[in-house]
Amino acid sequence: MLNTGLLIILSLAALWTVMTRSLIKSTIGLAFTSIVLTIIMFRLNSPLAAVFELSVCTGLITVIFVSTISLASPLTPKEVELLSAARLKRFWYLPVILVLVGVGLLFVKVPLDFPLPHNPAGHDVRTVLWNERVLDLFGQVIILLAGAFGVAVLFKERKKK
Amino acid sequence: MPSLVILVPLIALLILNLPLGEVMRKASFWVALGFFIFQTVLLFCHHFRCICGSERFINSFFGMDVSVDHLSFMVMFLVNIVALTSLLVARHAIKDSDARFNFINLIVIASAGMNGVTVAKDIFSLYVFLEVTAVALFIAIALQREPRALEGAFKYILLSSIATVMMLTSIAVLFFAAGDTSFASLKSALQVSGKSPVLLAAIGVFICGLFIKGGLVPFHGWLPDAYSAAPAPVSVLLAGIVTKVSGIYTLMRLVAAVFGFKAAVCDVLLFGGTLSILVGAFAALGQKDFKRMLAYSSISQVGYIIVGLGTGTALGIAGAIFHFFNHAIFKTLLFVNAAAVEESTGLRNMNKMGGLSSRMPVTGATSVMALLSNAGIPPLAGFWSKVIIIIALWVSGRYAYAVIAILAAVVTLAYLLIMQRKVFFGNIRPELDGTKEAGPGYVIASVVLAAITVGAGIFFPYVFDHVIIPARSALLP
Numbered sequence: 001m002l003n004t005g006l007l008i009i010l011s012l013a014a015l016w017t018v019m020t021r022s023l024i025k026s027t028i029g030l031a032f033t034s035i036v037l038t039i040i041m042f043r044l045n046s047p048l049a050a051v052f053e054l055s056v057c058t059g060l061i062t063v064i065f066v067s068t069i070s071l072a073s074p075l076t077p078k079e080v081e082l083l084s085a086a087r088l089k090r091f092w093y094l095p096v097i098l099v100l101v102g103v104g105l106l107f108v109k110v111p112l113d114f115p116l117p118h119n120p121a122g123h124d125v126r127t128v129l130w131n132e133r134v135l136d137l138f139g140q141v142i143i144l145l146a147g148a149f150g151v152a153v154l155f156k157e158r159k160k161k
Numbered sequence: 162m163p164s165l166v167i168l169v170p171l172i173a174l175l176i177l178n179l180p181l182g183e184v185m186r187k188a189s190f191w192v193a194l195g196f197f198i199f200q201t202v203l204l205f206c207h208h209f210r211c212i213c214g215s216e217r218f219i220n221s222f223f224g225m226d227v228s229v230d231h232l233s234f235m236v237m238f239l240v241n242i243v244a245l246t247s248l249l250v251a252r253h254a255i256k257d258s259d260a261r262f263n264f265i266n267l268i269v270i271a272s273a274g275m276n277g278v279t280v281a282k283d284i285f286s287l288y289v290f291l292e293v294t295a296v297a298l299f300i301a302i303a304l305q306r307e308p309r310a311l312e313g314a315f316k317y318i319l320l321s322s323i324a325t326v327m328m329l330t331s332i333a334v335l336f337f338a339a340g341d342t343s344f345a346s347l348k349s350a351l352q353v354s355g356k357s358p359v360l361l362a363a364i365g366v367f368i369c370g371l372f373i374k375g376g377l378v379p380f381h382g383w384l385p386d387a388y389s390a391a392p393a394p395v396s397v398l399l400a401g402i403v404t405k406v407s408g409i410y411t412l413m414r415l416v417a418a419v420f421g422f423k424a425a426v427c428d429v430l431l432f433g434g435t436l437s438i439l440v441g442a443f444a445a446l447g448q449k450d451f452k453r454m455l456a457y458s459s460i461s462q463v464g465y466i467i468v469g470l471g472t473g474t475a476l477g478i479a480g481a482i483f484h485f486f487n488h489a490i491f492k493t494l495l496f497v498n499a500a501a502v503e504e505s506t507g508l509r510n511m512n513k514m515g516g517l518s519s520r521m522p523v524t525g526a527t528s529v530m531a532l533l534s535n536a537g538i539p540p541l542a543g544f545w546s547k548v549i550i551i552i553a554l555w556v557s558g559r560y561a562y563a564v565i566a567i568l569a570a571v572v573t574l575a576y577l578l579i580m581q582r583k584v585f586f587g588n589i590r591p592e593l594d595g596t597k598e599a600g601p602g603y604v605i606a607s608v609v610l611a612a613i614t615v616g617a618g619i620f621f622p623y624v625f626d627h628v629i630i631p632a633r634s635a636l637l638p
Contacts, residue, residue: 113357114357141171
């Protein structure tokens, strides 16, 4: 029951994140969505994934977004209102579809007609990071480097000009 | 070598960003050139077993679970060739030194991403490196911040995100069934429960995600905009190798190592591939913009690779791998030619060109070679790969698909000849009279790529026996 409640909060937070007018509010919405997801992950006994979600998505990504927003020139309140009205008019059906799909999925019984694997004993963080998922670790470091580089390249120079 | 394919680009990135001010910015082209040449030499050393003790130490120290087989070797070789070409083009095409420095950084990041994709043995690691490549290319397309480039970048990132969601959903379901994300575990789980509708749906969703990444019909909407709007060196990289590694190589690897050549999978590949061949070829016929025409041509040619794979036979897969190799080379060459023409004339509209062969002889001649290979004219490499795919279709009893593939080759020849006539043949237009070759970078890249296309065709038996068949054995032991 609590998990269902958390899932509903997660969906609503994600919806608010994409529909809100202000980029800063949207970033806060994303951070809040990440926090709810972290709680769900802890409840589902995935502490490693939860720690990463909290540190990377809630922490680092939010910092990158806020830095990007601070580098970009803001729209005037009138422009924000116009864009927001047009977006709500154009995409009014998205929240409706989301709610309908959510309600529909509650009644659909997914046929899990395959044997579930034996759940191996969890390894500690060091073993997972340095022995089992080294390649992913490097990949994620490169993605973060690329993201930070992209922010610097696409936004910083624009402000300078 | 396996760990080095990730570590070397990272080290190159660190060197490029050493706080040496203008010195490093000016030297960045040579540093990147040295890096790609070093990476190619390293690749050959590994392939021909000239491995030294320090490399073994690095591999054991980092302990990345990766492998370099003959197919990975071929794909990484292509990554280096296309990246070097793109670098040479960037030297002339990107005038602003800051923008060029940024592009060089992005090309190194993209090469790390593509290397990671080719050596991954785990579906999640593969996904991570697909994202590395996508992020680097998204930034590269938008680099010059022109409205068209921003639109192309936005479409690319939007459809790429949809592909990401599809692939992640599929990975979650497959992980749920296998308890692990390594190719071997997933294959075992699918062998036990391969008929489960949920798992079949997961496979279907993943394939759709890869169709988006590879720009296959009906998920090709982003591709013509991204290819034509991107700066010239980015188009070269994107069309030459990125979509092939992200969409097509990944599809080949996963179908062979995880999903298996099930009848349903083969049917989807055959149908999707044929649709791409037809839609790409007919759409290319009606284009005026040089790069846009080449973009549609790419969709069509990639369709041949998918159709070859969809036969599920040893011959068809060999044909698909050979066409993958050929297409990477001749399409890169055509995009270099398009970039050279744009650099020299400032034009992309083919209706406003004409007779450029007389002023740009190297570009004109190499364009003819790429055209003939693309259209499947003997004895160039594209002929052999297309013939193998068509024979594989015929032998496996897919007569209708074989006939469509032959007819589409005629359409390919038609639109490429139209392009050649409009751009290079005939008398020079008075307003283009002062045109000359765009620069040594374009000329060197065109000549090398044309030599590979002609060489792979003339020495077809050697290339097929020593490159393609071993690469196929990585997919179909």
